Amino acid sequence: MANMSPVKNPMPTQDPFVRNKNFKEVALGYTPEMAINEAQRCLNCKHKPCVEGCPVKIHIPAFIAEVAKGNFEEAYRIISLSTSLPAVCGRVCPQENQCEGKCVRGIKGESVAIGRLERFVADYHNANTTKKQTRPPTNGHKVAVIGSGPAGLSCASDLAKMGYCVTIFEALHLAGGVLIYGIPEFRLPKDIVRKEIEGLCDLGVEICTNTVVGRTVSIDELMDEEGYEAVFIGSGAGLPKFMNIPGENLKGVYSANEFLTRINLMKAYLPDSDTPIWHPEKVAVVGGGNVAMDAARCAKRLGAEVYVVYRRGMEELPARAEEVEHAIEEGIIFKTLTNPKEILGFYDKENKRNEKNGTVCGIKCVEMELGEPDASGRRRPVEKADSEFTIDVDCVIMALGTTPNPLIKDTTKSLETQKWGGICADENGRTSKEGVFAGGDAVTGAATVILAMGAGKTAAAAIDEYIKSKSNNS
């Protein structure tokens, strides 16, 4: 008999007023008892709508059935058939819009906590297994993967399992892409990412860090001179957007990318890091997505009073509900229906050498109200007349989204891109250039970890098909 509790087993978390002062993980994870109890809420229904909702089609009811029986390693084996990063996805997937959004239990009450169970299984496995993945026999075909974020990692993993010799090229000094430089430690501990990447290396994947494709080496060189038969571009969407309002180049204005990279990749919050970061007193984070929440919560942990400035309402915040809840619990102040007009700078007329000259001292905003729905279906925010006001802040973080980096497009012959910079690719990841595939944010623009992983996986299958058909014809 299934557990008919209408609500999920709650996730144990660090107390909000303790955690907003440290960078340790917020959610502590289920105990085996909680996991078994939660797994028993799954009805194992015939249609399995949850699987449909999963971009990488994990056999969800099958792994949950094993959890219910306490067979955690078997559950892990089932999850691994579909994903190479379960400990990551269990933490950062927007499950409410995917698997859990389709769960039958969600019609009356809360869905099964699929994400929390996935995380539990992956953590259990990582804590209890020392067995390394065995390297499959190689087929001798070389494939290059550009970027070591979620798209690249999942593509490389699938190809390696098929026997391909895969090399990942990463521009930064550490592999992991957004999992390392973007998502903060308190949401996704870096040890977990490192472990998942080590698993990939056990499969025989080689990772070349400090290699900027388009500068250190070009795609054409990889294919024509270095013998790679196919290339997967998973270079993400890394270019930050700014608002082009006055004052954006003042000292104390960060892109969320820079702020998060200093903290996550460079560990600027630790005393032994050589990388500097401001420790502001009051911060305005502009934007309402997951990245804005991450930046706000990091700023809070550096000791600041933090405002999230967003032009639409609370209902319209694009961030995951859980992230917004956590941010509110931690004391982040939401200034919704508010739009910045100008960032104000400090200038001491008496003392031109005052070090504070040219730094942020406030952000001038207007109040907004929601008008008619726009093309995206969301109600368009419009300015309220005479509603200008200023928030005193000494730091502003712009979290307005990102676009793909033009470096690869500019240095690769006959690779077509969209006007806004995304690489043109069909549903299997094929680009306009033979043997070159692409997926993830580099194609779609900024999206989620799991969608990028799904695209990497699809492209891996297409690359396998491409190389096989080419070898058969020759």
Add this chain to the structure above:
Amino acid sequence: MYRIVRKKILNPTVTLMDIEAPKVAKKAEPGQFIILRVDENGERIPLTVADFDREKGTVTIIFQVVGSTTEKLNHLNEGDCLSDFVGPLGRKTHTDGLKKVAVVGGGVGCAIAYPVAKKLHELGCEVHSVIGFRTKDLVILEEEFKNASDKLMLMTDDGTAGEKGLVTDALKRLIESGEKYDEVITIGPLVMMKFVCALTKEYGIKTVASMNPIMIDGTGMCGGCRLSVGGKTVFACVDGPEFDGHLIDFDEAISRADMYKSFERKKHGDTCNLFQKEAE
């Protein structure tokens, strides 16, 4: 890991190193830069390529000790390794079609101006180099510039070497004496470049300035290196590092350059004390 194969002290605060980095050496061009990290906790710092040897697979960097990272770097010796060394980044210096150019370098900026002068000289362009330093002890690459220039003017603030005066004084004299330059290329302290650009603007001579702002990744990701050029925001790492000097907002760049001054002071002090402790 990237091995230091040669270290040469050029003056009390400026050091040259050849770093083993074959992939970077294969592609590097004058005007481009690299990013390095000294060790595991190291900061990523950009340095412009001073020279390269494609056959030996080495890239030359020349740096001035200004903060904790360059201090740490300066304490490494031949045979030691850098944790990371990535590049070449940015766009190369545009040299096509130039027939006569004035290269104006200041201080450690001369290290970056030199490969540009050399490249232009090799291409058959007439090169006039104006290099400036505070004082005689700080002069670097004088011989190298002599070999790469049709005319060389060495300036020092105190007149202890070459002529007494600023690089702008020398450049102004050259222009007034009737030299017609297709372009002026300037690399050095921001304040110097600001005044070089102000001078050439008066005479309507196209001027390119090489910028080296604070950055992290060097590939366009952080936006920390943004500058205002012609009223538009650009990223020095991918759009530059060289820009039309008459359009750069130098005052903003000067302000942004000291964003971490107080942090740097503290860190520099800590590092110095650390080395002192080691010495004891």
